[in-house]
Amino acid sequence: MAETTVTHTGQMRPRPAGWHGIAADWASDQRAFKNVSWGKAMMWIFLLSDTFIFGCFLLSYMTARISTRVPWPNPSEVFALRIGGQEIPLILIAIMTFVLISSSGTMAMAVNFGYRRDRRKTAILMLLTAALGATFVGMQAFEWTKLITEGVRPWGNPWGAAQFGSCFFMITGFHGTHVTIGVIFLIIVARKVWRGDYDTGRPGFFTSRKGRYENVEIMGLYWHFVDLVWVFIFAFFYLW
């Protein structure tokens, strides 16, 4: 991975104005996005592609929900927990969302300490992020278990449209897979930070290339994206 050096992008020739200037900026020498490293550019473009995947999943779910002629189960009742004799709607999902959003906070702090080269704090915060992510997946597993024991299946459920279960398991499952992959990579990167790989320039096991502290930020981009997607799933699936 090439080093990103902050260079002056001083133009040797006068820049054109207006639309030509915009085109010239985008088409500019060597790099279209100045001072954006290769890894970061790749993660952004990957996330754009992934956005289309989640977008298609959510649009398909909405199509199914709008066009079904059988009643859609009421999320407030389906996702309620009985705590202390009280049915509390959406309580589990509220906690899950809180946990996941909090993990974005710890991730952002990890990125900050990464750039300060504070290895210990970075690694601890990344592991904390991973722990929160794992907690989220654990609660999701709990939620799945609860729904399955209540009779919800991908092909049907006791309360209405069969697509409820299909969409629920598919979308939360796909998102949960993203979180799980994120947790695994958080642990890997945290280990590298802890061991000082990014200071010593130790080559990666698979890629044989040196990593940099920027990897913490790239990891963070992915993590924030997964959180952001959850907000949309939360809004469209649970609050609708």
Add this chain to the structure above:
Amino acid sequence: MVDVTPADAVPPAEVGEMELYHPHSWWTKYVFSQDAKVIAIQYSATATSIGLVALVLSWLMRLQLGFPGTFDFITPEAYYQFITMHGMIMVIYLLTALFLGGFGNYLIPLMVGARDMVFPYVNMLSYWIYLLAVLVLVSSFFAPGGPTGAGWTLYPPQAIMSGTPGGQDWGIILMLSSLILFIIGFTMGGLNYVVTVLQGRTRGMTMMRLPLTVWGIFTATVMALLAFPALFVACVMMLLDRTLGTSFFMPAISEMGEQLPHNGGSPILFQHLFWFFGHPEVYIVALPAFGIVSDLISTHARKNIFGYRMMVWAIVGIGALSFVVWAHHMYVSGMNPYFGFFFATTTLIIAVPTAIKVYNWVLTLWRGDIHLTIPMLFALAFIVTFVNGGLTGLFLGNVVVDVPLSDTMFVVAHFHMVMGVAPIIVVFGAIYHWYPKVTGRMLDETLGRFHFWVTFLGAYLIFFPMHYLGLMGVPRRYAELTDMTIMTESAHHLNSFISIMAFIVGFAQMVFLFNLIWSIRHGREAGGNPWRATTLEWQTPQTPPAHGNFGKDLPIVYRWAYDYSVPGAKEDFIPQNVPGAFAPSREPA
């Protein structure tokens, strides 16, 4: 277009030297290689091999259509399997993989002046996952029930019902799994291509100096990264419908008098997802062809490309527009008429940038110093073929004309001309053009001319009569046409004629393959720059280029890619890495 950087005004390098992986053994050098050039050859070889399977399948289909009842082993089920696998292999596993994985990997780093793709390891993974996808696809031929026979569009509900070959067996499951793997593998490669073009160019290489080949592959890759997600989602959902019994795409439906467990799904939703991928896919294979053909024409006509900027904008414009035309594949599916109106309009608007490109190619040729080399012959063949296929696209883009022509041989003829023959002709031209760089030797000229004329004329003899059959109303995807009243005696003769032509054209491809293999050892020595071309891949110190592409120092780009026949210059081409307004003649290193 005067866009020459003075020799003393080259900006400093913004990015440090790339850390290359140096292979330690034969395995890491030739098999698990991280060098984009080796990966490109692996991609191309795999794509060609699976493409040969598709070629044989097309022969089998033509055997049945041309001589119905003669070959007992081609049952209707087998015919559907042939047609499905032929289409899927050709569109995805051959053309997409060859243009982006093959040409993209080989040409992008060389043409933008990079040492390699930005993430060589991920690039390598991309190939191996692609290979896995191909193996899963091939395995369906040996699975119980054989491959799926759902048609390459895999429309539900029939795709996962027992009446369709492979629908309730392994066929459809392996097909969908293979597509999912392909998309994952492609995404890994695609991110590499995009980031290399955006962020990995050499000094002086602005985007507006990129050869149009790179523009075509780059735009197609961006489109693929945004279009494949829809196919991915559709595949996942259909896989769940098939394996878990969900009802995303399956309405309440009965089969053999028995009610299926599905209820309330929408087959139209699948069509929307599929064509949101499917239409951009047409341009994913067309845009690299556009780009490559621009470079072939400019190089072999010794003249700068006409309207470079317009060519770039046309590529980008076509790419953007192709995302808002998908439902023109669904005029007969049942849609609000206003949607038909909208999609017909956007479809016809695409003709504008496309026509700009065709005019610019022709204007590049106008008063050029045209060398009728084999790449040039293929480039010229592409222009006429593409215009032909494009014009029938105008018929099919209009709702009222499309409805009677839908699902006839006319459609088959249209898309084979425009996205079958035309891009493959460019693939051939590109192979004749770049083979000397890949191997250091020229392909045999005589065999090449034979290959060209048989392929070009043969393709027309195959697909022109199909338009006529389509206008008569001969339906596509029918295994047996004998007893239909529209099938007159002469129509049958025509079908036999098409089949014989298909065998002849297929045979010519064997000659081409022989040429490819024979010339590696016996071809004429090519030297570094046999076509006297300007782009960076021809300026490498070694041919074939060594690991790292450019020796010790990366080239510096001073000009655009099309300085051919510059008035006052000593030679009729000035390579991109030569400074000065009129450069002295340059010896290849």
